[in-house]
Ligand SMILES: Cc1cc2nc3c(=O)[nH]c(=O)nc-3n(C[C@H](O)[C@H](O)[C@H](O)COP(=O)(O)OP(=O)(O)OC[C@H]3O[C@@H](n4cnc5c(N)ncnc54)[C@H](O)[C@@H]3O)c2cc1C
């Protein structure tokens with residue numbers, strides 16, 4: 001059994017800045033971490049491997065320093081890693097990213113499952129997973145909150161929708177994107193860190209994955225960022241202190257008035 | 273009237289009804305179609321699509337409804353739905369194709385964008401037509417709402433976007449509106465499903481999803497126990513809303529994960545958000561930037577949540593909430 005996990009290295013989001021000229025992120029100087037939502041993907045892959053045996057390969061496309069994200073994943077228990085890194089991959093939107101990952105997966109040969117995170121916290125699109133499934137014509141389940149092998153070799157997945165849970169059976173090879181609920185990520189182990197340190201990580205460019213130069217990077221991206229703005233975060237809150245009974249009464253009166261002003265009226269809800 | 277070259281919206285039809293968000297999409301689509309001078313076409317897939325349902329789309333602003341019925345479309349399975357949409361897009365070549373940024377839209381559209389070789393912008397909160405180039409300007413929050421990016425799709429067609437639920441009010445219903453319903457045959461389409469749905473487990477009835485709620489009352493660490501959430505439930509009932517949470521109550525198991533708001537949970541855009549005992553960490557704020565109005569209750573006057581609030585109540589939530597509930601109950605229309 002071979003499981004591929006696609007992870008992305010992202011800047012620590014609480015401190016990110018954008019370059020208003022180019023519309024791209026100024027990544028320089030920021031701490032780079034594994035996309036926090038991808039830790040659940042790694043954990044899911046490791047558990048599914050433990051249940052059935054096999055290997056977990058972790059894959060990322062990014063600048064050369066994204067190698068550190070791969071080593072961290074190996075320290076958690078992944079078996080090997082592939083880095084897609086080349087200047088020509090730069091500036092890719094989700095279409096071009098998914099194309100590039102698909103080419104890499106083709107080069108990697110047989111596999112049973114690809115696991116992705118729900119979305120990356122920088123671009124925040126959640127589009128790469130489903131797009132990768134489309135490129136490879138793989139059975140797809142997004143928003144997986146549970147995944148386990150069935151006796152017939154298929155993967156049973158519970159998928160979170162707004163109104164409930166869809167229970168699906170996916171024949172392999174397949175692709176899933178997972179949400180936080182699925183498992184809590186393990187920490188790197190000492191042994192894992194040793195393996196990670198010694199591991200040779202191949203770096204592939206467009207030639208190694210036989211990518212069409214017109215379909216990668218900024219050139220291969222159908223979308224263009226044309227403007228970046230920083231919205232004003234703060235609103236001028238009207239502060240209502242509640243120390244005394246009088247203050248409480250006043251605050252409640254003001255709150256009820258505020259609710260009326262914005263058109264929200266109390267109602268006799270349900271079984272109240 | 274013809275769906276070719278038009279503005280399309282994907283209407284979600286699930287569990288025997290149209291999802292409310294489909295009407296919001298028509299409000300977005302109407303503005304764009306008028307600007308471009310082309311028809312607005314609502315696309316619907318399902319097993320049985322009664323005329324009355326399809327008419328509702330016309331009453332909400334569609335000029336034309338493109339409907340496709342087939343047993344393979346009864347449940348939400350990505351491959352057959354995407355292949356049908358591919359066939360329709362290739363045949364009619366719409367300029368613009370919008371879907372809701374729901375679990376359905378955010379699964380189907382990225383898959384479709386590959387099948388039709390088009391770009392896709394996720395989770396937009398603003399859409400407009402560029403007066404010069406006539407291109408669709410797609411505006412979306414990124415990096416946890418810290419920036420707003422505007423995105424164009426210069427060449428690939430259709431220009432595809434998913435649109436955040438509750439980012440626009442539906443148009444008023446006009447039962448006199450005329451439009452035509454086009455029932456497209458399924459013959460020749462690739463309807464093979466690669467995934468099997470074993471079951472669907474609906475959420476308990478009182479648990480409305482937070483993405484579509486007009487009012488959300490959320491609790492944080494200060495709630496202390498699962499049972500204390502009954503207080504928020506009560507307020508939610510009075511205001512016709514849903515209950516949400518910061519990450520802490522979810523990690524402790526006081527609330528289920530689908531109720532988590534923020535960076536690793538849901539992004540919400542309700543008319544009113546009430547944060548109770550939530551400090552306002554950057555990760556939590558990431559999920560609430562597009563709420564219309566925010567009320568915060570926190571006993572710490574310096575809590576960061578007050579920086580994004582419209583109304584800030586500085587006090588103990590266990591004192592404020594019961595008093596607020598009592599007061600609102602007094603304002604209730606007399607029960608019959
Ligand atoms: C990668 C990552 C992803 C994350 N994703 C999310 C996410 O999606 N959503 C999220 O919410 N967090 C997320 N977090 C966690 C986030 O950083 C904070 O830890 C969390 O939001 C804090 O929750 P809180 O405000 O409920 O708790 P606290 O920060 O502990 O705040 C509790 C607040 O309650 C107030 N309080 C206490 N008692 C009372 C009382 N009786 N009456 C009134 N006020 C009272 C206190 O003054 C305090 O301000 C994430 C963190 C990381 C690192």
Ligand SMILES: Nc1ncnc2c1ncn2[C@@H]1O[C@H](COP(=O)(O)O)[C@@H](O)[C@H]1O
Pocket residue numbers: 006007008035037038041059060061062094097101115116117118119120121123124125126127128129
């Ligand atoms: N550059 C990348 N390299 C590898 N995997 C990626 C990359 N970008 C996105 N992914 C995967 O796709 C998921 C969704 O990312 P996104 O669509 O960018 O929000 C992530 O959680 C990863 O699993």
